[in-house]
Amino acid sequence: MSMLHRIEHVHDALAWEGDMPTQGRYTAGIAGERFLREIQENGKLLGTACLTCDIVYVPPRLYCERCFDHLDEWVEVPPTGRVYTFTLVHLDLDAKPLPEPRMMAFVQLDGADGGLVHFLDEAEPEDICIGMRVEAVFKDKTERKGSILDIAYFRPVTACQ
Amino acid sequence: MEEHVYDSVYLRSRDFEEGRALFETWDPNARYAWDAGVAIGGYLRGLKAGKLIGRYCPECGRVMIPPRMFCEQCFRATDHWVDLHDTGTVITFSLCYVTWDMVRLEEPQIPAVIEIDGASPGMGIMHILSEVDPDAVRIGMRVQAVWKPAAERTGAITDISYFKPLG
Numbered sequence: 001m002s003m004l005h006r007i008e009h010v011h012d013a014l015a016w017e018g019d020m021p022t023q024g025r026y027t028a029g030i031a032g033e034r035f036l037r038e039i040q041e042n043g044k045l046l047g048t049a050c051l052t053c054d055i056v057y058v059p060p061r062l063y064c065e066r067c068f069d070h071l072d073e074w075v076e077v078p079p080t081g082r083v084y085t086f087t088l089v090h091l092d093l094d095a096k097p098l099p100e101p102r103m104m105a106f107v108q109l110d111g112a113d114g115g116l117v118h119f120l121d122e123a124e125p126e127d128i129c130i131g132m133r134v135e136a137v138f139k140d141k142t143e144r145k146g147s148i149l150d151i152a153y154f155r156p157v158t159a160c161q
Numbered sequence: 162m163e164e165h166v167y168d169s170v171y172l173r174s175r176d177f178e179e180g181r182a183l184f185e186t187w188d189p190n191a192r193y194a195w196d197a198g199v200a201i202g203g204y205l206r207g208l209k210a211g212k213l214i215g216r217y218c219p220e221c222g223r224v225m226i227p228p229r230m231f232c233e234q235c236f237r238a239t240d241h242w243v244d245l246h247d248t249g250t251v252i253t254f255s256l257c258y259v260t261w262d263m264v265r266l267e268e269p270q271i272p273a274v275i276e277i278d279g280a281s282p283g284m285g286i287m288h289i290l291s292e293v294d295p296d297a298v299r300i301g302m303r304v305q306a307v308w309k310p311a312a313e314r315t316g317a318i319t320d321i322s323y324f325k326p327l328g
Contacts (some may be wrong), residue, residue, distance in 0.1 A: 013194075014202040014316055020191035028183040030170065036183050062167065070165035146183045 058112035079136035119153035129160035209316040245279035247306035291323035303327040
């Protein structure tokens with residue numbers, strides 16, 4: 001075996017295998033905490049408004065991404081919006097097939113400049129179109145945990161035109 | 162625009178455990194495989210086959226164990242493998258009354274560095290001594306490897322169970 005000997009297959013390498021047990025915690029942050037608590041406790045969506053730039057951030061930000069000003073103008077936005085784009089998801093995060101494919105959409109919320117990526121339900125994929133009006137369906141208050149999944153999904157309000 | 166200083170929020174473990182802070186957890190897949198490399202790979206294959214092998218440097222003439230592909234004294238590639246004996250001489254040892262995870266022992270473990278016969282002076286490997294009275298261990302003591310049965314060897318330094326006094 002020379003210095004330039006090449007290993008053809010990974011199982012030919014003599015290796016020690018190990019696992020470093022690490023876990024990260026990612027907090028919602030000050031604005032995210034308030035946003036999620038409002039969903040949990042009152043079933044309402046909050047945003048922050050930059051009056052200078054005329055932008056309403058949902059999910060809320062603590063500072064304006066455009067002018068960098070601190071934002072303390074909290075506004076409630078309705079749990080309704082329009083489908084900006086959508087897709088049918090067949091695989092989970094580990095690329096394993098889902099028991100049932102699920103629709104996901106980016107929902108542009110009324111009264112906000114942002115929106116939420118969330119599930120779409122109570123409709124078939126062929127019933128969905130870009131621009132259609134949808135509304136958030138909240139879980140029962142007892143089931144809410146302060147998570148974005150306290151919104152169970154969005155559902156169509158009207159049919160496609 | 163006015164300067165704004167955000168309030169500092171210090172989070173403690175209890176704030177997470179008692180649900181005062183909302184958070185996501187993330188478990189990075191931190192599995193790794195550490196390749197033994199060419200020299201140690203060959204060494205471990207040798208152990209699995211029940212023999213100790215070293216590498217020869219033609220510049221300084223040293224036979225080195227554990228083997229390395231590069232002589233750190235001559236800055237040149239080592240040349241070939243050399244079969245060594247599984248006997249050697251204790252060049253240093255310790256009587257150890259605690260395990261690596263701090264459990265007290267009645268009978269000591271005896272880690273030792275053993276200069277391997279056939280390798281250059283000072284070339285040795287660290288292992289443990291057994292089948293010996295701790296009080297009888299001496300520097301210069303002659304020892305021999307006690308191998309695991311071939312079927313139990315995995316290509317690891319623990320394929321040698323321990324070294325015992327020779328003869």
